[in-house]
Amino acid sequence: MSDPTELRGYRKPYPGTQPPRIHLPYASTAKRGPSRDPIAIPVTLSEVTGPTLDRTTLGAHAADLTAGFAGEPLGERIIVSGRVLDENGRPVRNSVVEVWQCNAAGRYLHKGDQHDAPLDPNFKGTGQVLTDAHGRYRFTTIKPGAYPWRNHYNAWRPAHIHFSLHGEGIGQRLVTQMYFPGDPLLEYDPIFNCVDDAKARARMVSAFDWETSANEFALGYRFDIVLRGRKMTVWE
Secondary structure, eight states: OOOGGGOOOOOOOOTTSSOOSOOTTSTTHHHHSOSSOOOOOOOOHHHHOOOOOOHHHHOTTTTBTTOSSSSOOSSOEEEEEEEEEOTTSOBOOSOEEEEEOOOTTSOOSSTTOOOSSOOOTTOOOEEEEEOOTTSEEEEEEEOOOOEEOOSSTTOEEOSEEEEEEOTTSGGGOEEEEEEOTTOGGGGGOTTGGGOSOHHHHHTTBOEEOTTTOBTTTBEEEEOOEEOSSTTOOOOO
16 A cells, blocks of 8 residues: 555646636526635545445446336436546546436426426436446436526526546545537536636537447447546536
């Protein structure tokens, strides 16, 4: 095991590639965004090591959000896959990728969501998957719908899936959102557009993946995630 005094800090992302702490078009950040600069904490073993799980811990249907119910969920079935990489482009192995999303009608299974859209008794919208030896992950789900969010007049969130990752340690913690290509709502969404760098914004948009698509079953989308460094995926 490495000596903590020999551990090096992670590379920082380039300026403009991550959201500002306060972005006024995203109204709630005016009150909840921190007003002071973050404090740099020296890297120790607690930042570079993290929780480890195995596939039996996650459960039989963790990677298939459409399974384990009395019937089939409503909506368009999709397969999402990709790779999780560290700041040096190396695969992050045996790491848990957690996802959550609304259903095809644009409603979350949460008491705080009172949007006038139906719940789906065959879809709860949460799942977990473990990356393999090459950093790859894959899960099956339903394409989420758009929903209103009252941030401004006629405000609608684009279709998206939330991701949460710990990487190889808490120092690689990342929470982000995956969007879908060609969504017309992206142009109007202040959360997506709070990042100045166009290339960084593009890294939040998945790509249609013909190879992942399954014949007569589901369309595929690819979404690679970089946990730190100059090509770091945008923090939500």
